[in-house]
Amino acid sequence: MSMDGKDTKAPRSQGDRGDAENQEVGSQEVGSQEVGSQEVGSQEVGSQEVGSQEVGSQEVGSQEVGEFEPKIIGFLCNWCSYTGADLAGTSRIQYPPNIRVIKVMCSGRVNPQFVMKAFQEGADGVLVSGCHPGDCHYIEGNFHTRRKLTMLRDQLEFMGIEAERFQISWVSASEGIKFAEVVSNFTDRLRDLGPQTQLVKRGGAR
Amino acid sequence: MAKILNKEDLDRLPGVLSGYDVYAPVSHDGVLRFCRLEEDSDQGMETGFTNTHKPPKDLFFPQTEVMLELKREDHKWTGTQETARPTGKAVALGMRPCDAQSLNILDVLFTWDYVDNYYINNRNRFTIVGLACTGGDKEPPTASCFCTSVGGGPGSKEGLDVIMTDIGNHYLFEALTDKGRDLEAATAELLSQADDGHVQQAKEAVEAAEKKISRKMPAEGSVEYLDGIFDHDYWEGFAQRCLGCGICTLLCPTCHCFDINDVVKLGEGRRERTWDSCQFEYYSIHASGHNPRPAKKHRQRNRIYHKFHYMVKNLDVLGCVGCGRCIEKCPVNIDIIEVMQGAKEAAKEAGKEVEKEAGKGEAKEAGK
Amino acid sequence: MAINRDAMQTEIREVARKWIEAGEVRFVLGWEKSPNSDLSRPIFASSADDASRLVWNGLCTGNLTRYLVDELRKKPKRGEEPDCRPIGIVVKPCDSKALVELTKEKQIPEGSIKVIGVTCEGQLDPSRPEPGNDAYAKADKCSVCHNHNPLMADVVIGDEVAETSKLEDDDFSDVKGLEEMTTKERWEFWKRQSERCVRCYACRDACPMCYCVECIFDREKPYRWNDKTVDVPENVFYHVIRGLHLAGRCIDCGECERACPMDIPIRKINRYLMKRAYQRFGVKPGQDPEDESMFGSFDMNDPQEEIW
Numbered sequence: 001m002s003m004d005g006k007d008t009k010a011p012r013s014q015g016d017r018g019d020a021e022n023q024e025v026g027s028q029e030v031g032s033q034e035v036g037s038q039e040v041g042s043q044e045v046g047s048q049e050v051g052s053q054e055v056g057s058q059e060v061g062s063q064e065v066g067e068f069e070p071k072i073i074g075f076l077c078n079w080c081s082y083t084g085a086d087l088a089g090t091s092r093i094q095y096p097p098n099i100r101v102i103k104v105m106c107s108g109r110v111n112p113q114f115v116m117k118a119f120q121e122g123a124d125g126v127l128v129s130g131c132h133p134g135d136c137h138y139i140e141g142n143f144h145t146r147r148k149l150t151m152l153r154d155q156l157e158f159m160g161i162e163a164e165r166f167q168i169s170w171v172s173a174s175e176g177i178k179f180a181e182v183v184s185n186f187t188d189r190l191r192d193l194g195p196q197t198q199l200v201k202r203g204g205a206r
Numbered sequence: 207m208a209k210i211l212n213k214e215d216l217d218r219l220p221g222v223l224s225g226y227d228v229y230a231p232v233s234h235d236g237v238l239r240f241c242r243l244e245e246d247s248d249q250g251m252e253t254g255f256t257n258t259h260k261p262p263k264d265l266f267f268p269q270t271e272v273m274l275e276l277k278r279e280d281h282k283w284t285g286t287q288e289t290a291r292p293t294g295k296a297v298a299l300g301m302r303p304c305d306a307q308s309l310n311i312l313d314v315l316f317t318w319d320y321v322d323n324y325y326i327n328n329r330n331r332f333t334i335v336g337l338a339c340t341g342g343d344k345e346p347p348t349a350s351c352f353c354t355s356v357g358g359g360p361g362s363k364e365g366l367d368v369i370m371t372d373i374g375n376h377y378l379f380e381a382l383t384d385k386g387r388d389l390e391a392a393t394a395e396l397l398s399q400a401d402d403g404h405v406q407q408a409k410e411a412v413e414a415a416e417k418k419i420s421r422k423m424p425a426e427g428s429v430e431y432l433d434g435i436f437d438h439d440y441w442e443g444f445a446q447r448c449l450g451c452g453i454c455t456l457l458c459p460t461c462h463c464f465d466i467n468d469v470v471k472l473g474e475g476r477r478e479r480t481w482d483s484c485q486f487e488y489y490s491i492h493a494s495g496h497n498p499r500p501a502k503k504h505r506q507r508n509r510i511y512h513k514f515h516y517m518v519k520n521l522d523v524l525g526c527v528g529c530g531r532c533i534e535k536c537p538v539n540i541d542i543i544e545v546m547q548g549a550k551e552a553a554k555e556a557g558k559e560v561e562k563e564a565g566k567g568e569a570k571e572a573g574k
Numbered sequence: 575m576a577i578n579r580d581a582m583q584t585e586i587r588e589v590a591r592k593w594i595e596a597g598e599v600r601f602v603l604g605w606e607k608s609p610n611s612d613l614s615r616p617i618f619a620s621s622a623d624d625a626s627r628l629v630w631n632g633l634c635t636g637n638l639t640r641y642l643v644d645e646l647r648k649k650p651k652r653g654e655e656p657d658c659r660p661i662g663i664v665v666k667p668c669d670s671k672a673l674v675e676l677t678k679e680k681q682i683p684e685g686s687i688k689v690i691g692v693t694c695e696g697q698l699d700p701s702r703p704e705p706g707n708d709a710y711a712k713a714d715k716c717s718v719c720h721n722h723n724p725l726m727a728d729v730v731i732g733d734e735v736a737e738t739s740k741l742e743d744d745d746f747s748d749v750k751g752l753e754e755m756t757t758k759e760r761w762e763f764w765k766r767q768s769e770r771c772v773r774c775y776a777c778r779d780a781c782p783m784c785y786c787v788e789c790i791f792d793r794e795k796p797y798r799w800n801d802k803t804v805d806v807p808e809n810v811f812y813h814v815i816r817g818l819h820l821a822g823r824c825i826d827c828g829e830c831e832r833a834c835p836m837d838i839p840i841r842k843i844n845r846y847l848m849k850r851a852y853q854r855f856g857v858k859p860g861q862d863p864e865d866e867s868m869f870g871s872f873d874m875n876d877p878q879e880e881i882w
């Protein structure tokens with residue numbers, strides 16, 4: 001474990017692949033704790049918990065600048081993106097823990113209502129990731145994704161919900177690094193945008 | 207004793223009523239609804255309007271109302287009555303007499319078999335200040351008003367605590383009930399004594415408005431003539447063009463159906479009621495999937511019968527106040543007066559067959 | 575107006591009467607004069623007498639194609655033979671685009687409709703009285719209309735009207751105002767509109783392209799996608815998803831906005847998506863029944879600038 005204590009600008013790759021420079025992902029600072037530096041493999045399993053959720057929790061409106069941790073819902077297609085994400089994990093590539101993954105068989109299965117529902121339940125950002133066009137396991141699923149979800153993005157933007165909150169990406173099964181980058185960039189972008197308040201359903205009595 | 211209020215002082219009225227929450231018709235991009243007037247907001251009460259789009263039942267029976275807070279503790283759900291129920295006195299300014307009459311009807315509907323405390327709580331805290339219809343420019347009666355044939359009138363005092371009538375430079379301000387007199391006392395600084403001339407002017411304005419109402423609902427004897435034509439083909443005709451949108455019921459001041467839903471999210475939630483409409487396809491769908499009113503004609507027929515037969519027969523109130531909103535807003539011009547006139551005609555034609563039809567109708571109902 | 579509406583009205587009545595008396599159609603869907611309103615309203619004309627009540631004027635704004643799918647789906651009463659005759663319908667050019675779309679989506683089997691198409695130079699908006707000969711202002715949808723001649727008709731009534739514009743040249747200026755706002759301003763705008771939406775679903779019910787047997791917004795088993803709560807998040811969900819379900823299919827007949835009792839500018843959503851559908855995928859709704867549906871097809875080279 002290389003614990004040089006410096007800011008985790010580059011993701012740590014456990015096992016010292018030696019090409020950490022190529023894995024510039026962007027700042028991993030999560031609040032003031034080095035939760036981003038997931039000491040995967042360390043004994044601090046407990047500290048995983050801290051990183052994996054509400055540090056500076058999602059109470060809308062009670063945020064302090066710098067403490068906001070966006071919640072991302074990721075719909076990953078089983079064959080490419082989910083496997084790619086898995087590869088990121090097994091390669092010990094660091095990426096922010098803000099994403100909660102929902103596996104779907106194909107990105108084409110993602111209904112725009114899923115995205116809206118995610119926003120209603122409090123997601124700050126939604127990521128839909130699938131195979132590269134031309135490589136879909138089901139031949140043409142991702143072509144349909146492209147049409148449907150780019151229109152959804154336009155629709156959201158037109159209604160005043162920032163289109164940057166909804167991201168589509170093509171991540172193949174071998175692109176663990178790319179997946180980590182996508183999540184990292186997306187998280188940073190959402191941190192700047194702040195919590196999503198337009199569509200959140202009110203819970204409870206209020 | 208009647209008082210008068212200067213027209214220029216109307217804007218000061220909400221300010222003077224400091225002990226009250228003041229609700230008045232407010233324009234929302236030209237669409238009028240009863241909204242609370244914020245003390246510091248410059249958006250004030252509308253004048254020169256016919257009627258609000260959304261009826262004032264919204265004040266006492268909001269479109270979405272939380273009934274219970276639900277919490278899950280120790281694997282058990284508990285529901286507590288929503289604690290932040292509005293309290294304190296409130297006043298609704300500028301309610302038209304037809305809408306005020308609907309309050310009397312709603313009072314019966316919400317208390318006849320079960321006292322609906324949510325409604326009653328809201329209703330009791332309000333003092334209703336009505337605005338009589340005087341037939342001026344941009345004022346009612348409109349081409350679709352028909353309050354006079356359903357027991358109301360442009361100057362009707364039913365359901366009101368105070369009635370204001372436009373008499374040129376002033377409003378005549380008459381307190382009608384104890385609540386009204388309390389309000390009068392609270393606004394004393396803006397009011398001055400009215401003389402006989404003012405009262406006469408108001409009377410004449412209302413009479414002139416009455417003459418302008420051209421449409422008449424054949425409400426007389428509706429129970430009898432509707433009785434015989436439940437299964438008549440008549441209901442096929444106009445209902446063919448119905449869209450099933452429910453605008454007629456949602457904007458109706460007397461319609462009161464609601465749906466109750468539990469909305470929960472991870473151990474906490476709420477039980478709320480929202481307006482429902484008998485015109486929606488799944489309004490009365492059974493758990494088995496059977497729909498007793500599958501076609502538009504069944505649902506439209508139900509609306510007519512509910513207003514002009516069931517309510518009259520069972521509760522002794524006519525379920526229509528003649529505001530005309532359903533006529534104005536129906537996208538395909540299903541005109542309730544026309545429908546009732548047609549129904550009366552159909553009943554007349556069915557004439558001697560009425561009892562036979564009723565017998566057939568009952569047998570069919572039983573056989574279903 | 576170059577068009578002689580009265581002459582057209584006579585012709586419509588004649589054709590309808592002929593079809594009805596010959597028993598060629600189940601009924602003719604047209605417009606009739608309302609006895610107590612200026613607006614012309616739908617009539618299911620099934621007799622010669624009904625046919626003589628058909629009208630054609632500047633207030634025939636309603637889109638009658640909305641009734642088609644429901645009528646075509648109707649099953650006869652038990653013991654009765656199904657009526658297999660086509661349904662007659664009078665359509666304006668904008669309505670005929672709905673027929674094209676419905677044909678594209680296989681909702682109108684061959685020979686199930688018999689169309690009387692009328693040429694049109696514009697309709698009036700019954701909610702905007704204006705002093706003058708026409709008594710009402712021109713409908714907004716008519717100022718962006720590119721089709722003045724019916725695209726699908728068995729009989730065309732009225733002289734051909736020269737087309738002066740095309741979808742390709744439409745600058746969509748009616749949505750430009752909203753597009754040029756910041757995201758926050760747009761949110762404020764739509765939030766304000768959603769605050770007064772009463773979820774009557776009139777926009778959905780008046781739309782010819784909303785014909786699902788069970789609409790997603792009615793679905794409650796196993797759970798509701800769209801709660802019954804009437805507040806801004808739920809209302810926005812409704813408008814976003816309905817807009818998206820209509821993207822590439824909406825032919826801008828304007829019925830949604832006309833039906834709305836709370837004057838919400840619903841057409842703006844559909845117009846914007848129409849613009850994006852055209853810019854991105856070259857989709858022109860309601861033009862050619864042989865076209866493929868936007869979401870049902872794809873191109874290998876669909877634009878994907880925003881995709882990582």
